[in-house]
Amino acid sequence: MSDRTQHAANPDVDVDVIVVGAGPAGSCAAIALARAGFSVVLLERGPFPGSKNMYGGVVYPRILDELIPRWYDEAPVQRWITRRSTMVMTDTQAMSIDFRNDAWAAPPYNGATAYRPDFDHWLAGHAESAGAQLLCSTTATGLLRDRSGAVTGVTTDRPDGDLTARLVIACDGVNSFLAKDAGLYREVAAKHYTLGVKETIGLPKEVIDERFGVRGREGVDIEIIGCTSGVNGGGFVYTNLDTVAVGVVLKLPALAAQQLRPEQIIAKMKTHSAIAPLVEGGELKEYSAHLIPEAGLSMMPKLATAGLLVAGDAAALCLAAGIWLEGVNFAMASGMYAGQAAAEALRRGDTSEQGLAGYERRLTETFVLRDHRKLRRAPALVLSDRVQHRYPQMVAAVVERMFRVDNPDPKPGLRRILAQERKRAGVRRRDLARDGWAGLRTFG
Amino acid sequence: MMHSSDSQWPEVSFEERMATAHFDVHPHAHIVVNSAVCADCTSRECVVACPANLFVPTSDGGVVFNYEQCFECGTCYLVCNQEGAISWSYPEGGHGIVFRRT
Ligand SMILES: Cc1cc2nc3c(=O)[nH]c(=O)nc-3n(C[C@H](O)[C@H](O)[C@H](O)COP(=O)(O)OP(=O)(O)OC[C@H]3O[C@@H](n4cnc5c(N)ncnc54)[C@H](O)[C@@H]3O)c2cc1C
Ligand code: SF4
Ligand code: SF4
Numbered sequence: 008m009s010d011r012t013q014h015a016a017n018p019d020v021d022v023d024v025i026v027v028g029a030g031p032a033g034s035c036a037a038i039a040l041a042r043a044g045f046s047v048v049l050l051e052r053g054p055f056p057g058s059k060n061m062y063g064g065v066v067y068p069r070i071l072d073e074l075i076p077r078w079y080d081e082a083p084v085q086r087w088i089t090r091r092s093t094m095v096m097t098d099t100q101a102m103s104i105d106f107r108n109d110a111w112a113a114p115p116y117n118g119a120t121a122y123r124p125d126f127d128h129w130l131a132g133h134a135e136s137a138g139a140q141l142l143c144s145t146t147a148t149g150l151l152r153d154r155s156g157a158v159t160g161v162t163t164d165r166p167d168g169d170l171t172a173r174l175v176i177a178c179d180g181v182n183s184f185l186a187k188d189a190g191l192y193r194e195v196a197a198k199h200y201t202l203g204v205k206e207t208i209g210l211p212k213e214v215i216d217e218r219f220g221v222r223g224r225e226g227v228d229i230e231i232i233g234c235t236s237g238v239n240g241g242g243f244v245y246t247n248l249d250t251v252a253v254g255v256v257l258k259l260p261a262l263a264a265q266q267l268r269p270e271q272i273i274a275k276m277k278t279h280s281a282i283a284p285l286v287e288g289g290e291l292k293e294y295s296a297h298l299i300p301e302a303g304l305s306m307m308p309k310l311a312t313a314g315l316l317v318a319g320d321a322a323a324l325c326l327a328a329g330i331w332l333e334g335v336n337f338a339m340a341s342g343m344y345a346g347q348a349a350a351e352a353l354r355r356g357d358t359s360e361q362g363l364a365g366y367e368r369r370l371t372e373t374f375v376l377r378d379h380r381k382l383r384r385a386p387a388l389v390l391s392d393r394v395q396h397r398y399p400q401m402v403a404a405v406v407e408r409m410f411r412v413d414n415p416d417p418k419p420g421l422r423r424i425l426a427q428e429r430k431r432a433g434v435r436r437r438d439l440a441r442d443g444w445a446g447l448r449t450f451g
Numbered sequence: 452m453m454h455s456s457d458s459q460w461p462e463v464s465f466e467e468r469m470a471t472a473h474f475d476v477h478p479h480a481h482i483v484v485n486s487a488v489c490a491d492c493t494s495r496e497c498v499v500a501c502p503a504n505l506f507v508p509t510s511d512g513g514v515v516f517n518y519e520q521c522f523e524c525g526t527c528y529l530v531c532n533q534e535g536a537i538s539w540s541y542p543e544g545g546h547g548i549v550f551r552r553t
Contacts, residue, residue, distance in 0.1 A: 054475070054545045059523065061553035122552045144545025164543050182525040197529040204502045207552045250552060263496035263530040268504065274462050294468045295553045296502035296522040298529075 022046045024349060025161055025172040026139070027147045027185060029056035029131045031335045032319025032342035033178030037134035038074050039346025045353060047139040048170065049131065050163065052146040057127030060180075061205065061297040064245035064252045065118045065228050066126060067336045072115075074343060075133055079116050083125035085247035086226025087111060088118040090219070093330055094281065096233040100403040101281035103229075112225050120226050120247050130339075147179065150188050150315070157359070158189065158314030174358050176316045176345050178338070181298045183321035191308035191317060197259040199302040201240060201327070204269040205254030208289035212249045218285050219246050230330055232389075233399035234276040236267050239390045241329070242276050244285060251286055253277060256299060256332075258390055269296070299334070301327045301390070304383045310370070311363040318345040324370075326378055328385035328449075329394075337375055344369035384449045393434060393442060401432035465504060469520050476519050477546035481539075482527070484516035488536040496530035497537075522548050 024040050026033045029051035037049045053059040065088055071078040089111045094103045111117040135141050151160035151169060160171035177185035181200070186192060210218075219227040231242035240257040255272050262269065276282055300306060300323035307323045310316065318324070318341040325334030348366035352358050370376040388394060408424045429439060484506070489495075490513050497506040503520050506527065521542075528539040541547070 052541055052544045054549060058549045059547075061550050124550050124553065146541050146544040148540075195529075200525075200529055202500065202502060202524065202526050205553070247552070259500065259526065259530055263494075263500045266499060268499055269502045270465070270468060291463050291468065291471055293471045293550070293552050295472060295550055296524045296526075297553075298525050 020160070020171045020173055022048045022140075022170070022172050023353060024048075024174045024176060025050060025147075025170055026176045026178055027161060028178035028180055028319075028321070029053075029134070029141060029143075030060055030127055030178060030180055030319060030338060031130060032321070032338035032345075033176070034127070034130040034134045035074060035339045035342035036176045036178060036318060036346040036349070037131075037139035038137045039343050040350055041134065041137035041139040043346070043350035045350060047134075048172070049134055049139045049141045050145050050147050050161070050170075051131070051141065051143045054144050055124070055128055056131035056141070056143070057122075057124035060123040060127055061203070061295040062123055062335065063203065063205065063243045063254060063256075063332055064120045064247070066121050067118045067333060068339070069115070069117075070336055070340045070343070079114055079119075081129070082119070083121055083129050084224075085120040085122065086221070086224050087116050088120065088228045089225040090221060090227045092227070092229040094229055094231045095399045095402055096231060096279060096281060097399055097403045099280070100407065101279070102403055102406050103281075112223075118228065120228075120245050120252070122247070126335075147185060150175065150185060152314075156313065158312065161185070173353060174314055174316070174349050176318060176342075176349060177321050178317075178319050178342055178345075179321050181300050181320040181325075183317065185315075186308050186317045186321050189312055189315055189317075191310075191312060192306075193308070194306075197263070199300060199306040199323070200259050201256040201299045201301040202259060202262060202269060202296060203254060203256045203299055204273060204294070204296045205252055206273060206291055207247075207293040207295070208251045208253060208286050209249060209292045210251060210286070210289040215246055215249065215251060221246070224248075230332070231276075232329070232395065234279065234282075235395075236272045236275050237396065238262050238265060238267070238272060239392070239395045241389075243332070244282065250292055251289065253282070253286055256301075256327075258301070270294070299327055299332075300325050301386055303327065303386050304379050305386075307379075310367050311360055313359050316345045316349060316363060316366050318342045324375060324379070326382065328382040329389035331382075337378075340373065340375050341370060344373070344375070382449060384445055388442065388445055388449060391442075393438060397432045397434050401428050401434060404428040404431065469503060472520070472522070473549045473551060474520055475546050475549055477542045479543065480518040481523075481542040481547070482516070482518045482521060483538045484514065485536050485538075486513050486515070488533050489514040492533050492536065494532060496532065497527045500526050500530045502526065
């Protein structure tokens with residue numbers, strides 16, 4: 008393949024670095040390396056970057072300040088999130104905490120909805136402008152190694168398939184066959200993953216503005232718990248310009264152990280009185296599905312081995328902690344740090360595991376691993392049966408009784424309501440105290 | 452709970468649902484399911500969990516699989532508990548699912 012690739016400093020290899028996967032992690036790795044002067048090939052199995060990628064819908068691109076200053080002037084954004092709601096629901100009730108912030112509608116912004124086929128395509132364009140060579144419609148099918156076991160390149164499904172390099176960065180997403188191939192995962196188990204399914208529903212822009220109470224490019228982000236028909240998980244509603252994204256994430260073993268199919272769980276959520284008025288009359292434009300590495304630190308693989316770094320979802324760096332579902336920013340950051348650490352290692356001529364230690368050091372010093380460490384208990388807590396099933400019932404019942412006017416009876420005391428509804432929901436005081444404490448330690 | 456407007460807003464059929472997703476189908480199947488193993492499987496995790504509903508039980512107690520409208524998500528190989536039932540890989544580069552507004 009050397010005829011098609013740039014010239015590496017070392018004549019024995021096709022290229023300095025192969026980055027596999029032109030998602031947010033891969034493109035940021037490629038930008039960092041190409042700007043540092045190294046030859047980079049960015050492999051993408053889809054016909055264009057983003058064509059295989061689906062998510063809920065909100066990116067937090069602050070980390071791009073470092074690579075693409077004023078990214079917000081050019082990123083293909085749908086709407087800027089100015090309103091965030093967290094909703095707890097039962098079959099017939101819903102309670103929301105609704106937050107609006109006008110400042111998020113102007114530079115430097117906070118979060119934005121964007122379609123991944125647009126966003127990832129745009130970001131990969133920056134990798135190309137920086138000098139990386141993007142090869143689409145090319146699947147990396149395995150790793151090449153030397154006699155010592157060090158990674159020396161990849162095999163691909165192209166006719167002249169093998170591609171050699173001084174270093175490979177695996178940014179091949181949640182299923183990362185490259186990281187598994189390299190033996191970096193201790194265990195691959197369904198319990199560490201959730202399935203996300205989503206509907207992109209078309210509605211006129213004015214209708215969306217009116218239903219969600221926003222104007223212009225302002226957008227809304229709604230995270231929901233208690234909307235998944237008893238399967239542990241959660242739901243979301245996000246506004247694009249002229250579509251609304253509605254979906255659920257479902258814990259795999261729990262999903263497989265019951266009878267409702269994923270699209271039926273979305274359908275049921277859409278009939279809820281808190282959701283139906285937002286989306287009814289809309290036309291299904293696209294149905295999609297994708298996995299999420301949900302378990303955070305407890306599933307994280309080794310991040311480096313001789314000749315190989317792993318970044319983004321491939322390294323399970325997605326943060327799925329209830330009110331936060333952030334993966335794109337963690338992918339962009341880990342990709343960028345992988346690129347910087349790789350450049351450092353290549354300059355020193357040491358791509359052994361120790362030589363690549365700068366990668367994990369960077370992750371440890373920044374939000375990437377600090378957030379994961381701080382929130383390490385969150386995935387298990389948020390997906391626990393109590394938080395998923397009992398607390399929504401309890402909270403809704405307490406709020407209902409606080410707001411219900413039962414004249415001529417006087418208003419009951421909050422403490423009494425709490426005690427009664429806790430018992431009715433089958434929550435032991437000990438567990439409530441323990442979960443409350445765990446919640447404080449986790450999120451506090 | 453059913454919302455009152457449900458009747459004016461019917462759910463689309465599964466076929467119409469899948470027709471909203473674009474697939475550039477490769478003639479070669481990227482996922483192969485060993486029906487002999489499935490015949491002995493009673494839990495059938497794939498049937499409920501596959502978001503594209505590609506695992507269909509047959510009247511004679513087997514499971515048929517069609518790879519063409521696959522999202523390439525990975526759910527099936529993760530939930531399947533039977534060794535050797537699913538051999539899973541990505542389709543050849545450039546083929547398979549092409550997302551547009553996701
Ligand atoms: C339902 C759902 C909702 C989500 N919601 C949000 C959200 O609102 N906000 C947020 O920030 N994050 C969200 N996430 C998480 C986020 O999508 C991921 O964390 C993020 O996409 C990870 O980026 P990545 O670059 O590591 O991997 P990916 O985006 O998966 O990119 C991997 C790339 O590698 C390519 N590839 C894979 N294997 C190969 C191979 N062998 N050869 C060549 N190319 C290959 C793929 O085609 C793909 O382009 C959500 C995820 C899901 C599924
Ligand atoms: S694919 Fe696996 S889970 Fe599905 S029927 Fe076959 S053996 Fe059972
Ligand atoms: S990869 Fe996903 S969509 Fe494809 S068959 Fe398996 S579960 Fe179904």
